Structures are given as structure tokens and as C-alpha cells.
Amino acid sequence: xxxxxxxxxxxxxxxxxxxxxxxxxxxxxxxxxxxxxxxxxxxxxxxxxxxxxxxxxxxxxxxxxxxxxxxxxxxxxxxxxxxxxxxxxxxxxxxxxxxxxxxxxxxxxxxxxxxxxxxxxxxxxxxxxxxxxxxxxxxxxxxxxxxxxxxxxxxxxxxxxxxxxxxxxxxxxxxxxxxxxxxxxxxxxxxxxxxxxxxxxxxxxxxxxxxxxxxxxxxxxxxxxxxxxxxxxxxxxxxxxxxxxxxxxxxxxxxxxxxxxxxxxxxxxxxxxxxxxxxxxxxxxxxxxxxxxxxxxxxxxxxxxxxxxxxxxxxxxxxxxxxxxxxxxxxxxxxxxxxxxxxxxxxxxxxxxxxxxxxxxxxxxxxxxxxxxxxxxxxxx
Ligand code: SF4
Numbered sequence: 561x562x563x564x565x566x567x568x569x570x571x572x573x574x575x576x577x578x579x580x581x582x583x584x585x586x587x588x589x590x591x592x593x594x595x596x597x598x599x600x601x602x603x604x605x606x607x608x609x610x611x612x613x614x615x616x617x618x619x620x621x622x623x624x625x626x627x628x629x630x631x632x633x634x635x636x637x638x639x640x641x642x643x644x645x646x647x648x649x650x651x652x653x654x655x656x657x658x659x660x661x662x663x664x665x666x667x668x669x670x671x672x673x674x675x676x677x678x679x680x681x682x683x684x685x686x687x688x689x690x691x692x693x694x695x696x697x698x699x700x701x702x703x704x705x706x707x708x709x710x711x712x713x714x715x716x717x718x719x720x721x722x723x724x725x726x727x728x729x730x731x732x733x734x735x736x737x738x739x740x741x742x743x744x745x746x747x748x749x750x751x752x753x754x755x756x757x758x759x760x761x762x763x764x765x766x767x768x769x770x771x772x773x774x775x776x777x778x779x780x781x782x783x784x785x786x787x788x789x790x791x792x793x794x795x796x797x798x799x800x801x802x803x804x805x806x807x808x809x810x811x812x813x814x815x816x817x818x819x820x821x822x823x824x825x826x827x828x829x830x831x832x833x834x835x836x837x838x839x840x841x842x843x844x845x846x847x848x849x850x851x852x853x854x855x856x857x858x859x860x861x862x863x864x865x866x867x868x869x870x871x872x873x874x875x876x877x878x879x880x881x882x883x884x885x886x887x888x889x890x891x892x893x894x895x896x897x898x899x900x901x902x903x904x905x906x907x908x909x910x911x912x913x914x915x916x917x918x919x920x921x922x923x924x925x926x927x928x929x930x931x932x933x934x935x936x937x938x939x940x941x
Contacts, residue, residue: 643686
């Protein structure tokens with residue numbers, strides 16, 4: 561049993577010089593800082609480019625102008641306090657504004673700001689909304705990190721969701737297995753709760769968030785093993801991040817280790833153009849090439865994940881690229897007319913987001929030899 565100690569002020573970081581602490585204090589006045597001694601112990605403090613350090617220690621570059629605080633316009637998705645309904649069958653419950661540490665690149669860093677009230681302690685209204693909307697079969701507990709909640713509170717939320725017959729899938733998005741696996745190891749009640757709500761008919765999914773292989777410590781592997789033994793299904797999702805996991809060999813190693821552990825990658829996210837994220841931004845072309853190169857080194861489950869961007873109009877997958885063009889497709893769409901829509905854009909090596917791309921003029925609809933129009937081109941069918 562290890563007691564993990566949390567740090568709230570950058571001045572508490574022993575490994576920084578006094579001038580670094582002062583400079584970075586200015587960054588944390590804008591974007592909150594939170595860390596813990598377990599996760600900090602994974603960093604190589606002699607290496608200024610250490611990825612663990614970059615994940616958690618503020619950088620001056622965060623103050624450079626870039627992106628929007630709410631890059632995916634999530635504020636327009638709320639249907640009840642703490643409840644977002646973006647896709648027909650999927651709802652999100654933002655049930656906490658706390659995490660095991662704060663990732664510097666978090667796309668919801670606005671939640672950690674004093675004047676933000678998107679996360680709510682009482683998600684009753686959201687659960688009632690889900691109950692009254694039978695098309696919602698898929699609920700994602702998010703935040704913040706839901707595994708930061710007490711096991712009793714998590715049990716209460718899961719019990720109420722399990723009481724809704726049309727909710728088939730409950731996903732819990734969490735970086736606790738990376739940030740503080742002792743949250744799982746030290747509290748057997750957590751796995752008992754997951755076990756109770758993960759039945760042969762309806763499993764609980766835990767969407768874990770490992771960014772780099774250094775996070776896969778013996779303690780993290782123990783935490784993952786406990787979650788799997790509780791009956792939950794685990795998948796990993798990570799953004800692609802400059803200076804952190806932007807080398808194909810690092811990404812391939814992460815994919816390989818996770819697939820060995822029974823946690824195959826699910827999504828790789830393009831880093832959203834969120835305010836403060838300039839130091840981590842990779843262009844769409846860089847992200848695509850990075851993942852393709854990493855995939856060449858792996859096989860099967862290690863590379864089944866999709867490369868997507870969480871655009872305000874939907875989840876858009878980057879499916880291909882040539883010297884002149886980029887090919888994207890809606891994996892999930894907010895509006896019915898975008899569902900599965902395939903799009904062709906002029907290749908732009910400096911584009912970071914869908915809105916930066918210029919579409920190729922709509923291609924003629926080829927007629928298949930069966931006489932049907934093929935679903936091809938940039939417009940809705
Ligand atoms: S764990 Fe998730 S919600 Fe928390 S800071 Fe990191 S990315 Fe954001």
C-alpha cells in the first residue's frame with residue numbers, strides 16, 4: 561500500500577530551479593496545475609525533454625496564442641447540468657472536475673478554471689434525461705476523471721444508470737491507472753463496484769489513457785489487471801502529442817505493450833487546437849504519418865485503432881493521404897446528413913483541424929456496375 565501525495569502548486573516541485581518555478585507560476589495562474597508524487601517519480605529530471613515531465617509540468621509555451629478554450633464547442637451539447645447529448649445514441653456525464661493530475665494538454669482544461677460550472681456533483685437531472693430518451697444506449701462517464709470519485713459515489717451513478725433498460729454500454733474515461741494506480745490497488749471496493757455492474761449481458765468499459773510506455777509501471781500493470789479481473793473491458797485512447805509520443809517507435813511500443821496487457825488501442829486523437837496547447841500540436845499530416853509508421857511495426861490488435869479528430873460536427877476519421885489529397889470520413893456525426901460522409905481535401909501540411917482544410921470540388925458521383933451511385937465525393941448522398 562502506498563499513499564500518494566497530491567501537489568497543487570508548481571512551487572512544490574523540488575526538481576525545478578527557483579527561476580523556473582517563478583516563470584511557471586505565471587502559467588499556472590492561467591491553466592491549473594495538479595500532480596502527485598507517484599507520477600512525478602516516473603520522470604527523468606535530468607532530461608528536459610522527458611515525456612512524463614512534459615505531460616505534467618507547465619511550459620512557458622502554453623501562454624502562446626493558440627486555439628480556443630472549448631475547441632470542440634462542447635458548451636452547445638448540454639441538455640441538463642453536467643449532461644452532454646452530442647450523438648443520437650450517446651450521452652456524456654461530466655461528473656467531476658478533478659483528476660489524478662492535470663495533463664498540460666487537456667482539451668477540457670476549462671473545467672479546472674474557477675468560473676467554470678460544467679461539471680456537477682449531482683448528475684440526477686442528466687440521468688433523468690437519459691431515462692427519458694430511449695435512443696441513448698451509450699453513456700460515457702467523464703470529467704475530470706470519474707475514478708477520482710469515491711467508490712460509493714461511483715456505485716450510486718452506475719446503479720442509477722443500470723436501472724435504465726435502454727442503456728447498454730457504460731464507459732468510464734480514466735487516466736487514474738496511469739496517474740495513480742494506487743487508487744485501484746488500495747481500494748478493493750472500486751473493483752467490487754465495477755464487478756457488480758459489469759454483467760455478462762452488459763459490461764462496463766474503462767477507457768484508459770496511457771500516452772507513453774513509461775507510464776506502464778508494475779503498479780499500473782497491477783491496477784490494469786485488477787480492472788480486467790473485475791469484469792470490465794479495457795481500451796486505451798491517447799492524443800498524439802508533439803514531444804511526448806510523436807516518434808513511431810515510442811507509439812509502436814505503447815501499442816504493443818498495451819495489446820499484450822489486454823488493453824488494445826481504441827482511438828488515437830488528433831491534438832485539439834485547445835488554448836494553451838501550442839507546445840503539443842501536431843499537424844494532421846504529421847499525425848497521420850506518425851501513426852501509419854507506428855502501425856507498420858505492429859500487427860493485429862495493437863493497430864486496430866482509428867485516427868480521429870473530435871470536431872464539433874462529429875468524430876472525423878483520417879483514412880488516407882496522397883501527395884495532393886487528404887481523405888477523411890465521419891465516424892460519428894452530429895447531423896444526420898453527415899453520417900459516414902466521405903470527404904476529399906487538398907493536402908495541407910500546415911493544417912491542424914478540419915476547419916483549416918480546403919475541400920476539393922465535389923467529384924461526380926460514379927455509377928457502379930449495379931447501377932447505384934457510389935457513396936463517393938464530398939457532399940451528402
Ligand atoms: S486526465 Fe483527462 S480530464 Fe484529466 S487532465 Fe488529463 S486529459 Fe484532462
